[in-house]
Amino acid sequence: MATEVLPRLKGKRHRLERPELLAPAGNLEKLKYAVHYGADAVYIGGQKYGLRSNADNFTFDEMREGVEFAARYGAKVFVATNIYAHNEDIEGLEDYLRELEAAGIAAIIAADPLIVETAMRVSPKLEVHLSTQQSTLNWQAVQFWKNEGLPRVVLGRETSLEQIAEIKANVDIEIEAFIHGAMCSSFSGRCVLSNHFTDRDSNRGGCCQSCRWKYDLHVPEQGAVDEEDLFTMGSKDLCMIEHMPALIESGVDSFKIEGRMKSLHYVATVVNAYRQAIDTYFENPDSYELNPAWVEEINKAANRPLNTGFFFDTPGAEDHIYEAEDKAAPYDFAGVVMDYDPATGWATIQQRNHFKPGQEIEFFGPEGFFKQIVGELTDDQGEPLNAARHPLQLVRLRTEHPVRPMDMMRKRINK
Amino acid sequence: MSKRTELLCTAASLDELERLIAAGADAFVIGETRYGMRLAGEFSEAQIAAAVAMAKPRGVRIYVSINNLIENERLPELPGYIDTLAAAGVDAIVFGDPAVLMTVRASHPELGLHWNAEMTSTNYATANFWGRRGATRFVVARELNMDQIVEMKQHTELQVEVQVHGMTNIYHSKRYLLQSYADHNRTTKPADLPPGQLVTGKDQGLFLMEAERPEERFPIFEDSNGTHVMSSDDICMLENLHELLEAGIDSLKIDGFMKSTIYNETVVRAYRQAIDAYYADPAGYQFDEAALEPIQALQDPDRELSFGFFYKEQVY
Numbered sequence: 172m173a174t175e176v177l178p179r180l181k182g183k184r185h186r187l188e189r190p191e192l193l194a195p196a197g198n199l200e201k202l203k204y205a206v207h208y209g210a211d212a213v214y215i216g217g218q219k220y221g222l223r224s225n226a227d228n229f230t231f232d233e234m235r236e237g238v239e240f241a242a243r244y245g246a247k248v249f250v251a252t253n254i255y256a257h258n259e260d261i262e263g264l265e266d267y268l269r270e271l272e273a274a275g276i277a278a279i280i281a282a283d284p285l286i287v288e289t290a291m292r293v294s295p296k297l298e299v300h301l302s303t304q305q306s307t308l309n310w311q312a313v314q315f316w317k318n319e320g321l322p323r324v325v326l327g328r329e330t331s332l333e334q335i336a337e338i339k340a341n342v343d344i345e346i347e348a349f350i351h352g353a354m355c356s357s358f359s360g361r362c363v364l365s366n367h368f369t370d371r372d373s374n375r376g377g378c379c380q381s382c383r384w385k386y387d388l389h390v391p392e393q394g395a396v397d398e399e400d401l402f403t404m405g406s407k408d409l410c411m412i413e414h415m416p417a418l419i420e421s422g423v424d425s426f427k428i429e430g431r432m433k434s435l436h437y438v439a440t441v442v443n444a445y446r447q448a449i450d451t452y453f454e455n456p457d458s459y460e461l462n463p464a465w466v467e468e469i470n471k472a473a474n475r476p477l478n479t480g481f482f483f484d485t486p487g488a489e490d491h492i493y494e495a496e497d498k499a500a501p502y503d504f505a506g507v508v509m510d511y512d513p514a515t516g517w518a519t520i521q522q523r524n525h526f527k528p529g530q531e532i533e534f535f536g537p538e539g540f541f542k543q544i545v546g547e548l549t550d551d552q553g554e555p556l557n558a559a560r561h562p563l564q565l566v567r568l569r570t571e572h573p574v575r576p577m578d579m580m581r582k583r584i585n586k
Numbered sequence: 587m588s589k590r591t592e593l594l595c596t597a598a599s600l601d602e603l604e605r606l607i608a609a610g611a612d613a614f615v616i617g618e619t620r621y622g623m624r625l626a627g628e629f630s631e632a633q634i635a636a637a638v639a640m641a642k643p644r645g646v647r648i649y650v651s652i653n654n655l656i657e658n659e660r661l662p663e664l665p666g667y668i669d670t671l672a673a674a675g676v677d678a679i680v681f682g683d684p685a686v687l688m689t690v691r692a693s694h695p696e697l698g699l700h701w702n703a704e705m706t707s708t709n710y711a712t713a714n715f716w717g718r719r720g721a722t723r724f725v726v727a728r729e730l731n732m733d734q735i736v737e738m739k740q741h742t743e744l745q746v747e748v749q750v751h752g753m754t755n756i757y758h759s760k761r762y763l764l765q766s767y768a769d770h771n772r773t774t775k776p777a778d779l780p781p782g783q784l785v786t787g788k789d790q791g792l793f794l795m796e797a798e799r800p801e802e803r804f805p806i807f808e809d810s811n812g813t814h815v816m817s818s819d820d821i822c823m824l825e826n827l828h829e830l831l832e833a834g835i836d837s838l839k840i841d842g843f844m845k846s847t848i849y850n851e852t853v854v855r856a857y858r859q860a861i862d863a864y865y866a867d868p869a870g871y872q873f874d875e876a877a878l879e880p881i882q883a884l885q886d887p888d889r890e891l892s893f894g895f896f897y898k899e900q901v902y
């Protein structure tokens with residue numbers, strides 16, 4: 172992780188407006204949890220035109236339900252339509268966009284001018300946000316998209332905080348930036364490794380993470396540089412939790428978390444940490460201090476080593492993953508709270524992973540967290556159990572502190 | 587007959603440019619790495635002017651590439667660079683970033699504007715979008731197939747450019763991945779790579795091999811624009827060139843990037859002959875198998891000549 176701290180950007184000490192916290196949601200359940208844990212907006216994929224062709228994407232009905240749920244929290248739903256379309260994708264686009272508009276979607280995230288332009292014409296209530304897939308890095312390009320009528324640009328992940336501040340100083344437009352999660356190590360949209368290796372089109376969602384495969388670097392006449400310690404194009408994951416004041420003061424309007432393929436536990440944990448950091452900053456910017464618990468929380472969900480991307484400097488040797496990727500998160504998602512009876516102190520839990528009496532578990536929710544040992548365990552009829560074995564099974568146990576529906580339970584992985 | 591299809595080439599130097607004009611090139615893309623990506627060679631502003639002076643009298647066109655992914659810091663010098671190119675008499679600017687489009691439109695609307703966003707120019711509606719904003723030509727992504735290319739041409743007024751020969755870029759990162767690897771290697775196993783030993787430029791011949799693909803070599807290099815990985819095969823469409831000519835594609839590009847002048851000369855000559863033979867008698871045109879032989883004789887045995895994505899179906 173970069174150790175350097177950016178000097179406070181000149182003239183911009185505090186900002187008054189809270190940036191939006193934008194979270195990924197791979198399905199309806201994740202959407203609900205992301206919003207419940209504090210996301211101001213979520214982005215999802217529909218059945219077409221998105222770059223995660225194998226995520227369990229939303230139907231229009233699910234979108235409507237998601238929009239309704241989010242509205243109760245004052246949150247918005249965006250849909251990623253971020254492919255680079257081919258000729259044959261043009262047909263059907265207009266209907267698709269009208270359906271999104273009718274479902275109450277607030278914005279689409281688009282890269283291809285075809286989609287940008289079509290949306291403006293056929294679905295005027297949908298905002299169009301320019302996707303990071305356009306790799307927009309300079310303020311004149313941002314100005315171009317503003318002139319086209321776009322209210323927001325998601326910058327390329329290669330922009331530094333200083334460059335972002337300069338873009339904000341030159342163009343009056345919303346800027347969205349990725350602040351957490353996995354990253355393409357290439358410029359977005361500028362990698363067709365998967366096309367060449369497997370005939371899968373990465374710019375239409377077919378990427379098979381070829382950048383993380385095994386490569387030898389060869390020097391002519393000399394052979395491979397090192398056959399054990401391989402070359403890599405794989406990057407560590409982005410994490411800006413330790414640099415929130417710099418990020419907030421650079422003027423970024425929307426803080427985006429990557430991960431439509433990530434678990435419910437991951438989304439809730441990461442959103443929760445950033446929500447608390449942002450709120451703490453705005454309570455009193457002068458007394459803001461990093462709470463080590465936020466970093467710990469994020470590490471409980473992270474499945475790769477973390478770094479700060481391009482925000483402070485161009486990534487170097489320490490920002491790439493050379494060794495086999497074995498850093499699995501030290502905690503596993505174990506269950507979600509469905510109900511709690513304050514009279515008895517017993518909670519009803521929906522099982523998401525095997526757990527049993529005697530095991531150390533943690534409960535957490537938007538209000539905080541605590542650890543305890545699993546004591547007596549029963550099924551939902553009160554019959555004693557020696558383990559919660561079945562996915563989605565309803566079980567009951569006594570919690571040491573009150574819990575609320577949608578709180579989560581995780582267990583430490585015993586290595 | 588309508589306008590003839592242009593044979594477009596790259597050039598690594600003024601000398602190569604002159605030889606490729608003699609071999610039959612109609613137009614060139616040149617430039618310098620400060621502004622353009624993956625260029626065959628470096629042309630300073632003075633050399634660009636010299637190239638125009640050499641090309642113009644022979645009816646050959648010069649296009650200059652400003653298709654880098656541009657950061658704020660580069661913006662202030664763009665108008666001056668474009669003024670210089672216009673004064674030198676270049677015919678068109680190749681761009682990917684809207685900042686370049688806006689600058690050219692504002693100061694030199696007479697210049698052609700070739701939209702080349704590499705992997706992301708994938709459909710005709712998008713081409714037409716850039717056309718309405720001022721682009722005069724669009725360069726088709728290398729990952730499209732023949733049917734898609736032909737369909738594009740039918741749905742756009744813009745000139746259409748297609749790469750027909752040479753290697754293509756398959757990965758571009760701003761990260762200095764080779765330097766990072768060398769630094770990493772130096773700390774873990776100092777014996778492997780004494781300091782300064784890994785030279786990472788495009789002329790060093792470095793390549794990657796993927797564990798499951800022992801037959802393929804992917805050239806890799808670094809420059810001021812980051813790290814570039816190139817395809818392990820070279821496109822060669824000579825055999826089926828008439829399909830593109832019949833479709834009325836406006837420009838066929840031979841990319842001589844990382845190739846010797848003698849190789850490029852041979853390739854240009856072969857394509858020139860095929861194009862001329864086609865136009866001499868479009869209906870009776872037959873591909874002459876022997877035309878491939880001089881290219882095959884000079885082809886790097888580790889690099890297959892292929893049809894690229896022209897006849898492939900991709901999934902996603």
Ligand code: SF4
Nearest residue numbers: 355356362378381382
């Ligand atoms: S292979 Fe890697 S760099 Fe390329 S598109 Fe996929 S994730 Fe991004």
